[in-house]
Amino acid sequence: MVDPVLFNEVRGSALLQGMDDADLARLAAVCEERHMGEGTTVFIENMPGESLFLVRKGTIRISKMLAEGDEQQLVVIGPADLLGEMAVIDGLPRAATARVIENAELISLKKKDFEALGQNYPALALKLVMNIVRVFSRRVRENNDEYRDMLIWSIQSN
Secondary structure (H helix, E strand, O other), rough: OOOHHHHHHOOOOHHHHHOOOHHHHHOOOOOEEEEEEOOOOEOOOOOOOOEEEEEEEEEEEEEEEEEOOEEEEEEEEOOOOEEEOOOHHHHHOOEEEEEEEEEEEEEEHHHHOOOOOOHHHHHHHHHHHHHHHHHHHHHHHHHHHHHHHHHHHHHHHH
């Protein structure tokens, strides 16, 4: 359980869109706060996904393992950003690794608690799902745009 006041700093987060104070209080009742130091791993690619995280403070690097054992940075995220969101939807292994770059304060929501919200507060769970889908859709569109730009650049440079 976290104090609902913790959401005030990240009220503009895509995860919290359309939520009123009562929704935030219900959500806070099933969330946990995590303080993580620089260099700490939040989760590792291919490990089971069991929680999503909302960044309150700090920065997190999201990266993907390459065949040679190196990591390719995908994005750096900060306050009000969301990571690991698909874990509460599908529970499948993590698609990337997340490491703390700058001391971070995270709010986490476990899959089992998300499912309990769905049983007890279906309207709130639906808001969460819709917000997660919007985040996911935005990321897919942005990646498609980047992929298209990369293809155009590679064709033009040949």
